[in-house]
Structures are given as C-alpha cells and as structure tokens.
Amino acid sequence: MKHIRNFCIIAHIDHGKSTLADRLLQQTGTVSDRELKEQTLDDMDLERERGITIKSHAIQMNYQHEGQDYVLNLIDTPGHVDFSYEVSRSIAACEGALLIVDASQGIQAQTISNLYLALEHDLEIIPVLNKMDLPSAMPEEVTDQIVDLIGCDPEEVLAASGKTGLGVDKVLEAIISRVPAPSGDPKAPLQALIFDSVFNPFRGIIAYFRVLNGQMRAKDLVKFVNTAKEYTADEIGVLRLTPEKRNVVETGDVGYIISGIKQAREVKVGDTITHVDRSCEDAIQGFEDVKPMVFAGIYPVDTDDYEELRDAMDKLQLNDASLTFEPESSAALGFGFRCGFLGMLHMEIIQERLEREFDMTVITTVPNVSYFAHTTKGEEMVVNNPSDLPDPSQLSAVEEPFIKAQIITKSEYIGAIMSLCIEKRGVLNNQVYLTTDRVELTFDMPLAEIVFDFYDRLKTVSRGYASFDYHPFGYQKSSLVKMDILLNGDQVDALSALIHRDNAYEFGKKICQKLRELIPRQQFDIAIQAAIGSKIIARETVKAVRKDVTAKCYGGDISRKRKLLEKQKKGKKRMRQVGNVEIPQKAFMAVLQLD
C-alpha cells in the first residue's frame, strides 16, 4: 500500500490536461507509442472532437523510482461544470492532484472551483505550468498567481510541456515524493468508493472504485450501500489501458468490478461497496443522488419515429444514468419526452449522441429549469415544464433554483460583465483581484438565466477573456410569470416559458421578432403574439405571400425548378403545424437565439 499513489488532474479546458496525461502514460510504458492515439484517455469520438473529457476514466501505471516499483493510479476528471459532482467523487478517491495551468493563459474559473474541491478533500496539490514550449508562456506571472492561490513555494511549481515532453519525469517524481500513500486499514471491513461507471454492451455496467479499507476479492458477495442491492463480484481487476483481471484489489488501490448489472442507474457515483457478510459501519460521506438541473422536450422530427426515439433514449440511459426522461405530449410537436440534464453541455451531448449513435434527428425545445410551485391550497409541486404551471389564480408563489456564479476575467471587462450579470438578475457577492489585472467576480444568479444565451454573451462582452463556473445553492422565491406564444390565436405549448415579470415585455417583443424571421410566409397573414394569461404583451405579423411563381419554365429550367420545389416540399414536411400555421423546427429553439 505504501507504494500506491492515487492522483487526479485539475485543469481548465484546453490547458492541456489530456496531452500531459498521455505523456505520463508514455513515459511509464503504460502505452506504446503506437497505441498512443492523441489524447488516449478520451475515447469517445465526441470527446476527441470537442477536446473535453466527458466521462471520467481511470488508468493504472507502473513506475520505478530509486529502485522501487510504484503503482500510480491516475483518475481522470471531467472538466465541465455540468459534471462537478462526478469531479468531486473522483477527487474523493485521490490523495493528490496535479494542478495544471496553461503557462500562457493563467488561472481560470474552473481551475479554481475544482481546486477548492481538492483542497476540501485535503489533497496534496502539485502545481504544473503546462505549455511551457509556447512563446507566449509567462511562467513568472502565472507562478505568482498559483502561489497566491494555494500558498505554496514558487519552487514547488513544476514546468512542463505535454507537447514536447518537457518536465514529465519531474512530474512523475513529484507524484511519488509529494503525494501521500493511501492510509487504509487492510483488516477492516471492505469500504470502497464508486467514482465512475461505464457501459459495455457485452459485460453490462462496469463500476470503477477505490478501496478505502479492507480488500475485494473476485466472487465476493458485495453490497452497494445506497441502492441496497447485492451482487456477486463476477470479475474484478485493475484498469490498465484495457481492464486486467485480478483476484484481489487491495486497500488503497483502484479497480473495476463487473457483476452483471444491466442498468446504469443501479450504479451510483459516490456509492459505497462493502461485503454482504461483513459490512462496514458507515457509508462513505458525500454521496448525492444527482439531480437534473435543466429540462427540455425532445421530439422525433418525424412523428412516426417516437418508438425508435424511446429505444434510443433507453440505450443512452444505460450508460448515462444522469439522463432522465419521461413521456410527454405537445399539441405542436406530438409525442416525445421531457428530459432532464445536468446542464446545457450535457443536453447538447445527448442531442449529438442521438444523432451520431442512433441516427435520430430530433427537435429539442427551449430548455428550462425545475421550479417549485406553491398553490393557494398550500400544495407544493415540482414543475419541469412551463406548461404544467398551475393557473395564476391558484398559484401563490414560484421558487426557482439559484447558483453561485464565479467569473474570472481581465479587469477591463468588469463593467461589461457586471451589466450582463445584472441584466440576468445577478447580484454581485464578491470581487477579488487575483493579480493586478485579473479579477474574480462572484454572483448569485437564477440558473434559468444561464440556460438562455448566457455563455455566448459572456464570451462576446469579454472577447473570450472570461471563464465561468457555477454551483447551485438552493431555491428562492421569484416573481415569475408564464409567457405563452400564440400563432393566429392558437397557443404553441412548446414555446411557453417562465420568465421574470420585469423582463416579460422586452422578452416577449424579442421572441416575437425572432419568430417573425423564422416562420416562413404562408398564404395568409400570421399573427405572432406573446401573452401573459389573457393579456397580449407583444405582436408581430408574418405577411401573406402574394405571389409564388417564377415566370419562365422552358427546357433548361425544368431540372433546377423541380429540384427547388422538391426541396421546399421536403422542408415543409419537416415543419410542425399548430392550427393552420406551419412552424419550422428551428423556431422551437428561437428563444436561445435572441440577441
């Protein structure tokens, strides 16, 4: 046990975490150069394209240092706020963390929030300046930022480059010398922390765990404490580049278990594994049932594909337990599902996976958060879809989720960012200068405001020089109203939204304008109205087409014209009808494209 080192990597997106991790695998001979595809740890196509680690993984390396063999377990963490709970469990499985900071970019918001998580768990932090090969690297300045942040000695900051391999041996040395060995009791009852799971179409769910106390043997009868389910450990082992079978996983080590589990939701990240016979007394602290934060309707483009979509969602849920869905129907869109996601990125990922892995094109409605509605009768209900909100006459209050938003930027953009956040109903909590021109701003904000065009605008007002992170901290009462959209008097349920009363007029006007651009002219005028209850607050008109015929149609015009009209026919077939109005798919996301 004293020769085991468990560590994770904390880094902002694009700061070179994956590249540096690959170097560690290469240096320790865990992967051959031939096997080393770029960014080995991210093995979903989607991840490689986006350059972000979506599902965390773990890998074991062997390394000889001063004549002694060491086992190094690298636990990879996802880099995006949507997955911060998963990050916290990965961190809880480690004793040390590499804090990787891009030497040309400096510290970013995600670095800080994950760093705080690591510090909370008493991890030994090894700061690494990455991308030292870049001409724009500014090691002194970034070293100062790090020293300010974690109070270390400047000498402790290592210089490295994932690209050239510079400093990789120093990093490995530091892991061995600075990260403490695990301290567990091999004789105590088994207590292992599940920090991740993956779905394998042949083996079912494979859970990744870290043994805190005791040891796990193959064929042991084990119990998952929080789900209270019991399984036989059909196969256990350690995680090399591919899983390697073992008879035992010792105290302090990291391994995997296969026990014939078919459903991802039976394996909850943060759960404790123990023996059925000799159970540990306590479950490991920090377990949470992950709750979806963002909801949206997903509908098949072709209404006949509903069953196919259900199959696809079922399969996605097998390996993504944080995805929730239940059937819903919409007058405009037919049958589909109301889905819950961890955040906006998670939503995009699901949408893309549906397209890539299942060849399903879907219509996604405007996302919303989960609300609590209080009725005049004193009932409390959860509202995941704006159209489910009780009638105003029966509604006494609505609560919405709030977040702590953390933004790090250059001082010159403070003004613009403040205005944006205040417009988004944010309240400034704190403003800290990290260096003379880098500022950390903390706001309390409604989560719902992040769901609508926040990231893009933040990027715009800061010219890309702002990093952003958030944590939900609870519900607060807000003056929210339900805004409906009517087309020629018919309500389009999929376009209803809950918004703050003060923003309603502005918002109603903008969305009507946007819809006017997106809804094609038809053979009659189309009135687009935004309404709160029975009160119309905005209106636009799509004028009727007066003329739709091109003058000449001779020998050379026929092919082109036929193709053009066929294309129109296809486009029309994909539209949805409300009353007599045809609505293109993109209109259902209109709210996200407001400027």
Place this chain on the structure above:
Amino acid sequence: MAGIYLHIPFCRQACHYCDFHFATSHRQLEPMVNALIQELESRKDYLEDAPVETIYFGGGTPSLLEPKHVDRIFETIFRLFPVVERPEITLEANPDDLKGEYLKFLTESPVNRLSIGVQSFLEEDLKTMNRAHSAAEAHACIDKCRDAGFDDLSIDLMYGLPDRTKADWIENLEKALQYRPEHLSAYCLTVETGTALAHQVKKGKVTPADDQAAKEQMAELTRQFEAAGYEHYEISNLAREGRYARHNTAYWFGKSYLGIGPSAHSFNGQSRQWNVANNVHYLKALNAGESPAEKEELTFTDRFNERVLLSLRTIWGLDLENIERDFGKTALHHLRKESRFYLQKGHLEERENRFFVTSEGKSMADRIASDLFALENDLL
C-alpha cells in the same frame, strides 16, 4: 415528335437583370459555330430518328449569327435529322438587328418565326435594363418584320420593373397590342444573384415592384389581351388564334428535345442532361472529343413531379386520367389528398377530370406544384 434547341451564347452587351449564359466578346463566334455543328454531328442519334417538328435558336442573341453561320447550321440539321414538312423554326432576335440586309436574309432562310426581345416600349425601362435597343427601334422593327413577310411574331415584355406606375404599364400594353403579335411572352423581372441588378438592389439604388404590384400588372396584361382575343395558355405566354409556341409547348408536354451549345439542356424521356455553361470549357470539351454534358436519370417520382409542375402551368391542365394511367392509383390518391386545400381555397379547380390553376392560383403556381409533389416513397 421532337425539337432541337441551339444556344447562341453571345450578346452585344449585358442586360442588368440577365443570368443567362453569354459572352460579350465575339472573337469566339466562328469557333463556336464550328463546335455547334460538331455537336450536332456527334449527337445525331440522340432523338432516335424522331421527326423534328421545331427548331429554336435561343440565347444569348442568335441574331448576332451571320448569314453564313445560319446557313451552315441549317445545312447540318437538314442533312442529319428528319425535319417535318412544316416545322416551326424560331429565332430570338433583338430589335436593333431586325433591319435591312439581315432581315431580308432571314426572310429567305428557313426561319419562319421571330421572337423579338422588345421587353418594353418605354425608353426609360430599356435604359434601366441596359438593353441594346431604343424604344424607337422596338417600334420600327415590328413593322419591318411584317413588311418583310413574317406572319408569326412573338414579342417579349417584362413586368415588375422598378418605378413604373400603373399608367406606364397600360401604355406599354396598348403599344404592344397595336401590333397584334401572334404571340406574347411576359416575364416578371427577377433579381438573380450575381447580376448587376442584384448589386443595384442591394445598394438600394433600384427597387423592383413588390409582389402585389407585379401581380396586378400581370392581371392587367391578361385582362387586356384576353379582351383582344388572346389565350393565356401558359403562365407567361399568350397567343391568338391557336398560334402557340410549338417548341416551348413541347417542353410542357414532356416531348424529347436535343439541346446544342453551352448550357443547353436535352431530354429524351428518361434522362435530362445539360452542357457546361461556359464557352471556353464547352469549346475545349468539343475540341477534345469529349462530352460537355452532365446527366441525370429521372426516377419515377421525378417524372411524376415534372408532370405536375409542367402541366399545371398550362391551359390544358393536369390530366388525372393520364396520371392514373402513367403513375398508378397511389399517385392519383396522392394528388387528390394534396390538392384539397387549393381546391377549397379556389386556387385549383377540377373540370373534366383535370386540375387547372385558377386565375387567382396562377400567381401561386410554384407553391401549388411543390405541395402537389411526391417525395420518394409517396408513390409506392
């Protein structure tokens, strides 16, 4: 029965609205005629010996062809193709070319129909469009053609032009009517991308008539000409006493045609093909003995859609009996289902087992056709 189309890709100057294929430099005129003749030779079997009823010289500006060119082309066609007894042979001409020796030559040539690119009898319109002729030339040339003995004249008019009042348009129509042309084609000014007009519109220098105004102009034209005994027999074509353009009508009835020259299209009942729309590439291909064409085979659905598109534009309508015969019961059901909205709205009407666009429906013909189209699988 079949037709031959020859594309003459040269113009004296570029009209501001035109996106047809042409060049304003005439250095290649001679090599082009050689190439056209060569293409005729190499594709003499395309029409499979079907009798050629119509020959059409389009462009560009075919009246830029010199007499010797026209003679050589006719010599080739009559040598290679079985031309019927009384063919319709049309040549598109600009008013400024139809005079003197050249007109005399045309009278003596096999050309028996002229399609005259008048576009407008108003001087300002001609300037706005950058036409090569004047209003006076437009007037003069028609009398000259009559005097020369042409008894089958078609004139082109454009509507929807910028800055025109209703009175201007009526004046234009009266001027056209006084010549009692056998045939009239009326085209709405369309802003095609990449044209000088598109640029002017973008810069805000020119504003074409809006849809409503253009629609009213066309309605006015139809009213006046119908009162004068013309039939509005296709969306943009009117004729008196049955003097329909036989060549163009063949397109709408799905007859075969051989298209010669850059950008020309051909159709043999199963496939459509089109030559490259570039003089240099066309000449190069022919010199190298290669085909300058791209080709598409028409699927069952394509042929159905073309039938719908082309028939609905004509006074003869879409024959449902023929639809059932050629495309089956499913196709007929499909049409019945998709046409309901337009029949109800009065844009379509059904008479004698045919669908016709009504006068109101004419301005929506493209949309109606598109909605009546079938997609793959609809007809299975």
